Amino acid sequence: xxxxxxxxxxxxxxxxxxxxxxxxxxxxxxxxxxxxxxxxxxxxxxxxxxxxxxxxxxxxxxxxxxxxxxxxxxxxxxxxxxxxxxxxxxxxxxxxxxxxxxxxxxxxxxxxxxxxxxxxxxxxxxxxxxxxxxxxxxxxxxxxxxxxxxxxxxxxxxxxxxxxxxxxxxxxxxxxxxxxxxxxxxxxxxxxxxxxxxxxxxxxxxxxxxxxxxxxxxxxxxxxxxxxxxxxxxxxxxxxxxxxxxxxxxxxx
Amino acid sequence: xxxxxxxxxxxxxxxxxxxxxxxxxxxxxxxxxxxxxxxxxxxxxxxxxxxxxxxxxxxxxxxxxxxxxxxxxxxxxxxxxxxxxxxxxxxxxxxxxxxxxxxxxxxxxxxxxxxxxxxxxxxxxxxxxxxxxxxxxxxxxxxxxxxxxxxxxxxxxxxxxxxxxxxxxxxxxxxxxxxxxxxxxxxxxxxxxxxxxxxxxxxxxxxxxxxxxxxxxxxxxxxxxxxxxx
Numbered sequence: 001x002x003x004x005x006x007x008x009x010x011x012x013x014x015x016x017x018x019x020x021x022x023x024x025x026x027x028x029x030x031x032x033x034x035x036x037x038x039x040x041x042x043x044x045x046x047x048x049x050x051x052x053x054x055x056x057x058x059x060x061x062x063x064x065x066x067x068x069x070x071x072x073x074x075x076x077x078x079x080x081x082x083x084x085x086x087x088x089x090x091x092x093x094x095x096x097x098x099x100x101x102x103x104x105x106x107x108x109x110x111x112x113x114x115x116x117x118x119x120x121x122x123x124x125x126x127x128x129x130x131x132x133x134x135x136x137x138x139x140x141x142x143x144x145x146x147x148x149x150x151x152x153x154x155x156x157x158x159x160x161x162x163x164x165x166x167x168x169x170x171x172x173x174x175x176x177x178x179x180x181x182x183x184x185x186x187x188x189x190x191x192x193x194x195x196x197x198x199x200x201x202x203x204x205x206x207x208x209x210x211x212x213x214x215x216x217x218x219x220x221x222x223x224x225x226x227x228x229x230x231x232x233x234x235x236x237x238x239x240x241x242x243x244x245x246x247x248x249x250x251x252x253x
Numbered sequence: 254x255x256x257x258x259x260x261x262x263x264x265x266x267x268x269x270x271x272x273x274x275x276x277x278x279x280x281x282x283x284x285x286x287x288x289x290x291x292x293x294x295x296x297x298x299x300x301x302x303x304x305x306x307x308x309x310x311x312x313x314x315x316x317x318x319x320x321x322x323x324x325x326x327x328x329x330x331x332x333x334x335x336x337x338x339x340x341x342x343x344x345x346x347x348x349x350x351x352x353x354x355x356x357x358x359x360x361x362x363x364x365x366x367x368x369x370x371x372x373x374x375x376x377x378x379x380x381x382x383x384x385x386x387x388x389x390x391x392x393x394x395x396x397x398x399x400x401x402x403x404x405x406x407x408x409x410x411x412x413x414x415x416x417x418x419x420x421x422x423x424x425x426x427x428x429x430x431x432x433x434x435x436x437x438x439x440x441x442x443x444x445x446x447x448x449x450x451x452x453x454x455x456x457x458x459x460x461x462x463x464x465x466x467x468x469x470x471x472x473x474x475x476x477x478x479x480x481x482x483x
Contacts, residue, residue: 013374020371025361026400113403114375 004040007126028098032118035159038100051075121159139171293323303342360396372406385420396482401464438480445475
């Protein structure tokens with residue numbers, strides 16, 4: 001099982017609460033944004049419990065297809081999605097529940113003797129740094145690369161979910177060989193044919209990255225034209241076509 | 254004269270507190286219940302209560318008013334005066350018909366301090382509240398309805414979460430017992446002290462009652478008392 005990373009003060013406290021509640025006969029409600037580690041923490045509290053998505057469990061319960069007696073403890077994910085929460089919890093009376101939710105639930109919080117609020121990752125700097133290291137090391141192993149943590153851009157919009165995704169994406173893209181690149185482009189373009197794109201329209205997938213890279217590297221149009229061995233008028237036309245560059249906002253010459 | 258003694262005894266043995274003040278607010282006479290009551294509320298406060306609820310002219314004024322001192326609630330007072338020299342106050346106790354009993358099924362032997370720690374940490378994760386803790390660590394493991402105890406205690410910490418600083422004292426009450434099902438239990442007291450007046454909501458009291466906790470306030474103090482069941 002994956003570990004709930006607890007390097008920051010807040011997370012250490014959270015993990016401590018989780019461990020203490022593990023042995024107590026009380027329900028626990030874990031609240032936090034998507035990707036903060038709610039499910040991992042729930043599994044930390046009840047390592048041997050089955051887990052269910054609340055919405056699916058609700059339907060199964062209503063159909064009478066769920067044998068409650070089989071369970072002493074349950075992890076219920078996204079309990080905020082259940083329509084009639086009070087009735088839902090009444091069905092599960094007698095079972096130790098650890099539930100997760102993306103938001104506060106004032107109507108049923110009194111059913112949970114312990115409530116744990118996990119702050120978003122950007123408020124837990126030490127955890128964030130540790131997670132970056134873990135994901136980067138995983139990605140470097142898989143793609144056989146050696147990318148440095150300082151070379152990466154991170155997306156934290158959905159906390160750990162997008163963080164992992166953005167790291168894997170960056171590493172996998174950096175790991176591409178010329179052949180990989182060609183192959184993936186070929187696959188990409190082949191799909192674009194389904195959208196009835198013609199040669200001129202498809203050209204943007206080559207030209208935009210090319211021009212972007214050149215802009216970043218060479219800064220001025222003059223230098224770009226020289227280095228790309230391209231007529232300056234042609235270059236300006238291309239820039240206007242793709243980036244709507246006018247004399248006011250175009251690159252300094 | 255015998256008749257006078259009889260009336261005095263009637264007042265003396267009344268279940269309701271009775272006090273007689275002079276015009277300066279000094280207590281001239283009081284019964285047993287009032288003596289007990291004075292452990293929890295000042296003479297000045299009771300005198301004020303009498304004066305502010307006295308009838309405009311000489312006579313008696315009965316008023317339905319909800320009061321709570323320590324564990325005891327009162328539903329009405331009677332204020333009377335027939336001269337400028339003295340004023341009498343009688344408070345009417347709320348008598349509960351709730352049977353004091355314990356549901357043993359839900360009780361579990363546990364260390365009360367670990368529950369306090371758990372409640373404190375989970376409710377105050379993002380609070381800056383500072384707590385001066387004074388714990389009597391000789392309190393043994395005791396049987397508690399953990400779920401209901403935590404729900405009540407969470408409410409306490411949430412109540413104080415916007416304060417800057419409180420103190421929490423946990424100790425065994427010396428010389429006080431609670432009798433449940435004819436068994437005498439020692440009492441553990443949790444006292445929260447802050448620097449403002451503490452008020453209880455009905456919901457708060459309900460949660461306490463579910464956990465076999467006596468809850469009451471005294472100005473800036475919130476007290477929780479529960480029997481030590483071993």
